Amino acid sequence: MGGAYSSLLALDLIKAAPVHPFDLHKGTEGKKVIILGAGLAGMTAAYELNKLGYECTILEARDRVGGRCWSIRGGSTNIETEHGAHTAAFDKGLYFNAGPSRIPHHHELSMHYCKEFGVQLEVYNNINEAAYYFSEGNGPLSGKKIRKREIHNDVRGYMTELLAKAIDQGQIQMAMTKDDVEKIVHYLEAEGGLDRDKLYKASARRGYKVPPGVYEGEYSEAYPLMDILSSGLMEPDFYNVAEYTYELQMTMFQAVGGMDMIAKALGERVKPAVNLGAEVSSIKNTDTGVKVVYKTAAGEKEIEGDMCICTIPLPVLSYIDHNFSGTVTRAIDYATYNKTGKIGLQFKRRFWEEDERIYGGITHTNNELTQIFYPSNEYQSNKGVLIGYYNFGDKAERVGELSYAEREKLALEKGAMIHPQYNNEFENSFSVTWHKTKYNMGGWAEYNSQTRESIYKVLLEPEKNVYFAGEHMTYLNAWMAGAFESARSVVAEIHTRVSGQNFKYPKTTG
Ligand SMILES: Cc1cc2nc3c(=O)[nH]c(=O)nc-3n(C[C@H](O)[C@H](O)[C@H](O)COP(=O)(O)OP(=O)(O)OC[C@H]3O[C@@H](n4cnc5c(N)ncnc54)[C@H](O)[C@@H]3O)c2cc1C
The missing domain is CATH 1.20.1440.240 (de novo design (two linked rop proteins))
Structure with missing residues (x-):
């Protein structure tokens, strides 16, 4: 599929994914916007503001762009609280997506930006009836892969x-x-x-x-x-979610070569604005704009701007110094994010394809693994990385407490109950626990009807000159489309305020 989607678009044989109207006009030159975080939301905001003539500076704590939009390759490093740094040893060309791995066909903004940046897409095979259910526990069918x-x-x-x-x-x-x-x-x-x-x-x-x-x-x-x-096997772990959940229905896509191709393409387009290794430690509204203090390898620095877009995930923002109102402070401090983790396992042989005819898709379990994702690319090649677990909530919490080596051991032991080939074919692993990962401290924002009022609605309004954006500022939590949508929404708000152009971006579309 890779080239096919973009070729069809280029030939005008299919329509580009439609998005909300975003017809802002240039008109205000030189306003300075400081953007906190070079994830998809921060970079999209800079990309769109640049088009309108704003001067943007992005401060990013990590030494890479993309935030959660991150694919693990040989040499990738992560730092988790308690467990420290570790580095992946995957062979060249092998990777797994630690964050986003699939794009629903109806996530119009994700599709739109992939097209605009020339990011090649291929089909992500989310539904595979040949994958397994594996129930550990009681009953005559437990302990069997079915x-x-x-x-x-x-x-x-x-x-x-x-x-x-x-x-x-x-x-x-x-x-x-x-x-x-x-x-x-x-x-x-x-x-x-x-x-x-x-x-x-x-x-x-x-x-x-x-x-x-x-x-x-x-x-x-x-x-x-x-x-x-x-x-x-009729309990929630095994509900037929893929076909019945709107976001998980086919057709789904992934970026060829790793989902972070999207972040990298965006990063190239805003490169002059990005400051890596710049960890924000203080955000203050002033009489005339905003002042941000950040730490770099060369020491502490300070920057002033007219406005600020803060995309820092709320569990991280909660520990940053600011002079926001009590209501906004409470909204930030009481936000809840989910717990989630993944492990990539490199194998010498794609036994799931060769021995078991599983090409992409997901095996579900009721144990700590929760899900095994088989790669939807490079079919029938020699080696492969599969996602040995992708878990949430209590299971992710328990597994996240383990050391990197213990997580690998657990993934291999439990996985070998389904695929005994694990015992002979395994080479190396890399795990990411998002709720323990520095600069994220959670998978994605989780709201209920009460916190939609007390947190979400509060942060939808700017705090004087500071605007909040990121997946947490939409109803598209856990999706890249949320990051894109929120970025466009604040860009529209800022530009409306600065230029006086009468434009209203539709808020909170689901
Ligand atoms: C496990 C997992 C699976 C997912 N699966 C999918 C999927 O299949 N499909 C999909 O579309 N989406 C998926 N998502 C969601 C998607 O990854 C996010 O919605 C999106 O990437 C969020 O972008 P963001 O810019 O809002 O936040 P982030 O990417 O978190 O960006 C925030 C940035 O702020 C930076 N930062 C933090 N603290 C500071 C500081 N003090 N100073 C400066 N910078 C700082 C961070 O380093 C980061 O770069 C998944 C996410 C996870 C975690």
Whole structure:
């Protein structure tokens, strides 16, 4: 797909992803904007403000741009609180995405900027029925790796069987004509793969024990419903999220060569404005603008500007000196971010493809691994890095407490229960715990209806000359589109204020 999307766009054969109107006009030269953080939000803000004639300075604490938009290659280093720095030893050409790994087709701004920066995209295979469910615990099916297509079709079959029988026997109280009943029952038969007696039996849908060739082939047998239920395979860890969750539905994309190609392309476009190794320690509104103090290898420095866009994640901002109001201070201090971690495992051989015919997609477990992501690129090549766990919440917290070596051990032990090939093919690993990662201290912002009011709405308004942006300033939390959207929103606000141009960017689109 890589070149295909951009080629089709270039040839005008498909329309560029539409975005909210953003027709700001140049008109105010030389206003100085200090941008805190060179993640996607900060750099997008600078990129768009530069077009309008503003003078931007970006202060970035790390020695690289991109923030969470980061792909791990040989030589990549991360610093975690308690565990210190560690460095990846992946072979040249191998990588995994520690942060964003997939772009939904409807994230118009992510698609828009990839096009504008010439970042090549390829399909990210988020849905793979050949990947596994693995339930650790009780029940006759636990401890076994089971292809998703088997559980999906068995559960769908049994559920539709129950419903079809109940409807047919008039046990569901609904105003329906005989004709309606017949139509619904026919639909359920088709949906669940039921036979004429409305019974679910295994068919080709769930795969074969003996695949067909010059002979007919033999279907695999359905698992009894009670075995599936008692083995935990109908519990939330195994819900069919990929097809049913808006953001996870195909088509999904990834940047060719690593998702941070997006950050790098953006970084090139704002390069003169970026100051790396500049850790902000104080942000103060003044009578005429903003004063920011930051630490560099050469000592402490100070910069003044007319306005400031702060994209520093809130758990980090909470420890930075400022003179914001009590309400804004409370909003920053009480923000909650999720806990999440990933580990990349390099293997000598792509056994998941060679031995098990898994090309991309995700295996789900109910243990600490939560998910194993198989790479959606370089199929049938020699080596590969797969994401050995991608976990959240309590599981991420427990695993994040472990040392780097202990995390590797856990990923290998638990992973080998599914893929015994781990024992012979493993080469090296690199793990990132986002809630322990310096300059982030969390995966992404999490809100409920109450904190949308007490935190989010408060920070949507500028604090005098300081504007807040980043994924946390949208309803697109955990998505790059949120960073892009929030950047455009504050650029529009600043430009409206400075130029008097009458323009309102639609806020908080979901
Ligand atoms: C595990 C994970 C998986 C994800 N998966 C996806 C996905 O599949 N698809 C998708 O679209 N999105 C995904 N996301 C979300 C996406 O990565 C973010 O929404 C986006 O990158 C956030 O950009 P940002 O600019 O708001 O924040 P950041 O990228 O965090 O940028 C903030 C910047 O501020 C800097 N900073 C911090 N403190 C200071 C300081 N004191 N002084 C100066 N600079 C400082 C940081 O170093 C950083 O560069 C994922 C994120 C994570 C963590």
